[in-house]
Amino acid sequence: MANQGRHLCPETMIVGGTGGDDFSFKSASYVTIKKVNVTYRETALTSIQVIFNCGHMIKVGNLTGSQSQEIKFDDYDKITYAKLWPNITGNRCGGFEFVVAKSNGVTTTLSVKCKQLGQPVCLDVKSGKINGITGRSGDEIDALGFYFI
Template sequence: MNVWLTDGRSEQFGDPSGNLKEFNFEDGEHFTSLSLFPNQEGKRLGAIKFKTSHSREFYAAMINFTLQPEVPVDVASGICMGIKGRSGLDIDRLGFIFINTVKSAQLINVVYPTISKVIPKVAVGEIKSMFYQNNTSETQEFTIETSKKITQISSWSVKGKTESTFSLEVSAGIPLLVREESRYELNIGVEGTYASETSEEKTELSTCPVKVPAGKTVDVRIALGRATVDLPFTGIIKITCYNGSVLECKTSGIYKGVAYSDEKIVVNESNKMLGAA
């Protein structure tokens, strides 16, 4: 039996013989039941059978050998961390290492290693534009008000889709879109606590005072930048079990989100009066 783990390690138990049976776990898939069968003498592994959270089954057994009754294995959370065994030509012993039933899971110590090198592709959309004309001999003051509904989206997808195995709480800063003079860049916001997939809809309200000198026309344009963010991240998965045990392991994944910049206000002043020839 050959076993491959998600971290790249592998192990072989016994020598290959007979027909090959293979099972590849999908992202987020875990055990829901597992049984091992001793051979007739009770000295070797005779068969293995399991079911998964994706409603799939696997069964492999020694050919032309009588088996003893199956021995159910407590799979706890269903998340297998490794396998132990002893073998020569045959498999003499085999055991699975599972995480106990999970009480909570957190993604912590999140770092975006490439964020400083990313040049975001920003789509700038105009929210509002106004023309103000002052044909008097004194400066006039106006206030322009804007309202824009936006939806900020964030998701952290962990390698192996851990977030689909159980509810994952994320403690991290969200990448924000920031306008610096003539360019945009990504900065990390204040750390907060989020679900692994989060969406926040809000309405951005703002007011902008406008001064129009005597005999002048002022053109005011207000725009908002929007960027799709796709960043690799590293972090630590902290799993707390109902028996009080805590497991921490390094992980990595991809952050995806939609970020918005602050409003950009452009004011152009001219001598041309509206309606003038």
């Protein structure tokens, strides 16, 4: 039986393939992600733009997918559960999902998923705030991970 304790999780789990170039953007612990804009196609995420609550913005991936989605976080949102998917062939990131507890007590699920997904990977969300992203990219998002504080 696998031990799924929080203390065994690495700092950041990166899910997807090995192509592309490394990227890593991590802010100070008091700066968190406010908005995530993602473009994607049937088999992979193609670009991801992250805007922090201080106004700083980063973007990785060069292609624009046929679909796009925007995910917004309020200052008091807390991520209670998160997972990432590789695509079906394991060479790109295929999607991610956050279960978020809102300040008004409502829980909502925010996700971006391609149609052709591999097996999901659950993430350690720590305090429930994201202060950065990491992974590998070229024209598309080869692999993706989130820094949780």
